[in-house]
Amino acid sequence: MVFSRARLAASAVGLALLTGCTTAAPMVQPTDTSAPVPDELEQYYTQELDWSECGTNFDCADVTVPMDYDEPDGETITIAVKTFRAADTAQGTLFVNPGGPGGSGIEMVENISSYFGSELLRNFDIVGFDPRGVGESSAVRCYDSAELEEYYSLEFDLETDQGWDDYVQALTDYGDACEANTGELIGHVDTISAARDLDVLRAVMGESTLTYLGYSYGTLLGATYADLFGDNVGRLVLDGAIDPSLSFTEVSTGQVRGFERAYRSYLEDCLAGADCPFSGTVDEAMQQTIDLVEQTRDTPVETSDPDRPVDDASLFNAITVTMYSPASWPSLTSAIDALLKDDGSQVQFLSDYALEREDDGTYPEDQGAFRAIDCLDYPVELDRQTSTANAEANEELSELFGEAFSYGEPGCATMPVASDAVREEIAAPGTPPIVVIGTTRDPATPYEWAEALAEQLESGVFIGYDGDGHTAYGAGSACVDEAVEAFLLEGLVPEDGLTC
Structure with missing residues (x-):
């Protein structure tokens, strides 16, 4: 669970992308898998795919999987796959997941040069897939754009009984819409279930073992896969790792600490410019930020759209999203400077x-995937007293992020x-060996989580990156990039505890 992921993904890929693609023969034939496959699942593991060209060096297909693995002869769903063909002769297939939950691997592969080094692009066929519930796969549907616009505008006073009841009712209505529109x-x-899909993808792509690079939530998916299909694990890199043992509340608290640390x-950096x-000092600048959030709550600031002034929620969203990459920090600095000059x-x-x-004013159709996936992974109870106590504890950790990341x-x-x-x-x-990477000032998946996962995994190998932003590979550290690529390409296992 990554609190802010649903706000960050790129725009949904249009269906027109695949229009007019021609059907070709399968690029690879399924091969024997490393571990035995139950007879009732053999039809899925041995299926042949109809591949379509869908861009320069790209091929697309849909993979059929059971909706419920406990009923493999029941209803089926499809997992959308998009493959970028290696510039040279491929030495294998690299599966990737950008995080989320709800991130689109297809969108990730479409922005191939932004994520992967040239050596990987030359030597691997890189496979992006939309996990079940997401994007071009069989997907979650909740509110349409108009309903979502109204939903995001709601405000609740959770200190009152009526405010709490209204909050619970609004969330219930949203969940009911997800069930009605998704089935x-x-x-x-x-x-x-997504990890079991990934093993089917591995098999139908002709790979006896899985080579995989997962970011953020993708580390939970990768670790879950390794736990379920240990015999099929090849070279796995888990970057910006999640500690799978944490509860929903513990994850929220960790992120309060992470975003507080990242914003400081x-x-x-800002004050040095x-x-x-x-x-003033960092503490004084933090208080100035809190005062500005409160000011926009009381007096929203006009924008170029007179119907959409900036309030505290908009400012908080802007702060949160820019913590994911230091490359975004100048945008936040410019935006706050303009806000102080009455331009939001x-x-x-x-x-x-x-x-x-x-x-x-439109939103991705699958915007509900984040909550749907997250909530199936994390059991919780509806308890106002406990939620309020957790929020109060989080506010002690961070006056800026504590309450917003609670409830x-x-x-x-x-x-x-x-x-x-x-x-x-x-x-x-x-x-x-499974390589796990943590970034010291990662806001969304704190460094401590990566340390914990590396310790839990029997074969975990830890790389620590002293830096800012969410995840480390491709973020500007030659040390991290070289270690990851040497592992994926040559199988060279980095020293456990390597610091970059």
Whole structure:
């Protein structure tokens, strides 16, 4: 669970992308898998795919999997796959996941040069897939754009009984809409099912073992895969790792600490520059930020759209989304500087990007996938007293982020399908080395989580990156990039505890 992921993904890929593609013979034939496949699943593991050209060096296909692995002869769903062909002769297939939950691997592969080094592009066929519930696969549907626009505008005073009841009712209505518009699939988008899909993808792509690079939530997917299919694990890299043993509340608390730490790093960098809209020490700049959030709550700031002034929620979204990459920090600095001059347009732009809102007011159709997946993975109870106590504790950790990252439990407790998942450590015994990476000032998946996962995995190998932003590979560290690529390309296992 990554609190802010649903606000960050790129715009949904249009269906026109595949229009007019011609059908070709399968690029690879399925081969024998490493571990035995149950007879009832053989039809899925041995299926042949109809591949279509869908761009220069890209091929697309849909893979059929059971909606419910406990009923493999029942209803089926499809997993959309998009492959970027290696520039040279491929030495194998690299599966990738950008995180989320709800991130699109297809969109990730379409932006191939932004993520992967040239050596990987030359030597691997890189496979992006939309996990079940997401994007071009059989997907979750909740609110349409008009309903979502109204939903995002709601405000609740959770200190009052009426405010709490209204909050719970709004969340219940949202969950009911997800069930009505998604159907039975809403109860089958959990990470264990997605990991089982990934093993089918591995087999139909002709790979006896899985080579995989997962970011953020993709590390939970990768670790779950390793635990379920240890005999099929090849070279796995888990970057920006999640500690699978944490509860919903513990994840929220970890992210409160992570974003507080990341924002203070931004402020330190900002104050060292010439154009920072804040002044004084980091503590003083933090208080100035809190005061500005409160000010926009009371008096929203006009934008280029007179119907959409910037309020505290928009400012908070802008701050949150820009913590994911230090390359975005100048945009936040410029936006806050303009806000202080009574122009909220730049802040509104960043907020819209965070929420995946297009200029015409539309949102991705699968925007509900984040909550649906998250809530099946994390069991919670609807308990106002406990939620309030958690929020108060988080506010002690961060006055800026504490309350905003709290009160998430009711969102899952009101979903139509209750989670029976068990949050526990993942050891994945008997696998080859699995590389786990943590970034010291990662806001969304704190460094400590990566350390914990590497320790839990029987074969975990840890790389620590002293840096800012969410995830490390491709973020500018030659040390990290070289270690990851040497492992994926040559099988060279980095030294456990390597610091970059």
